Amino acid sequence: MTSVESVEAAQVGKVSDIGLISADSHVNEPRDLWASNLPPSLRSQAMEGIQSGEDGSWKVVFEGQHVYKRDMASEAERLSVLDPEKRFAVMQSEGIVAEAIFPTIGLYVWMLEDAKGGEASCRVYNDWVYDTLQSKSQRFSCAGLIPTWEPEQATREVERIAEMGLRSVMLPSHLAHGPSWNHRAWDPMWDAIDAAGLPVVMHQGTGFDTIWYRGPGATVANLVSTETIGPRTAALLSTSGVLAKHPDLHVVFVEFNTGWLAWVMELMDYYDKVFREYDDIHKAQRSKPTVYPDLEHAPSWYVRNQIHSTFQVDFQGMRSVPLSGHRSLMWGHDYPHEEGTFPHSRRLVDEQAAFVSADEARRIFRENALEIFKFDPAVIDQPF
Secondary structure, X not given: OOHHHHHHHHHHOOHHHOOEEEEEEEOOOOOOHHHHHOOHHHHHHOEEEEEEOOOOOEEEEEOOOOXXXXXXXXXXXXXXXXXXXXXXXXXXXXXXXXEEEEOOHHHHHHHOOOHHHHHHHHHHHHHHHHHHOHHHOOOEEEEEEOOXXXXXXXXXXXXXXXXXXXXXXXXOOOOOOOOOOOOHHHHHHHHHHHHHOOOEEEXXXXXXXXXXXXXXXXXXXXXXXXXXXXXXXXXXXXXXXXXXXXXXXXEEEEOOOOOHHHHHHHHHHHXXXXXXXXXXHHHHHOOOOOOOOOOOOOHHHHHHHHEEEEEOOOHHXXXXXXXXXXXXXXXXXXXXXXXXXXXXXXXXXXXXXXXXXXXXXXXXXXXXXXXXXXXXXXXHOOOO
């Protein structure tokens, strides 16, 4: 579609009027959520907040280390986003009919070192978010935190949250400790997720220390470096056979943006091809192939069909849709985080949609999330 055609299509009807679905929204947890619910023996691991440092670092603040009790008015406003009616009002103003909802403080749970404390902290959050939002409306698709200190923990909690009624499985985007996602130890967990029929979500910056650099320029450089985990993990899942073994499994990379999708598809296919050719030439000298397992499709096929990534504002990603395809892209407004697009989502959606066809825009800003997070159109298209 030419730029002129895009403008003409936008004039016929705005994409922001189609009933947008946000694939990236958040809660604000009560700062005493874990302190009030963990047993006394685990209270030292009670997360209370997140604090930024002047050197570009971020750290979890534990019970008794935060000053929020000195400003309860600000805390009350922060927690007002847990009222479904307030969220509905925001959604209406933004043209959003449904949203996938993720933690804020809970995103740092995988930085806890103790396996028992980590598992208990995940369960506390999962019970709370179900009671607070998921049980209140099918317009919400809330994720459950999965403990990954031990593979057996993960499988148990996947099965528990699926039975409870949470709508997606949240795993860390990278594991700083323990076997990586292609290790056979995780096979029972992937099987359990597949059996539950839930999508996996991996949020940017989870599961590892995101402080690559300190000092001048560290804040922006750290964020850019952290986002490189997206293509790394997507490549691992695509080439290792995890996705091939579970063809109905979908993995959503949250807040990783989308411009990298076309690049990683092309790069993986290139390396897959050249190393297979290398093996053919030198197969008499090799006892094991360089590229294994031998999958039915090229690596890009698995990214195009089972990997998704969310964005708020990503014009480069829009320009790359002819290469990446539209199925992997999902938009989200990141409410209530300050770097999100609220209250300007309608304008920013329409500006970005001008770079793709009307059908592609509908998929990117609504249908992809509707299908992956399994929203019911009969519910979400009713008036609030």
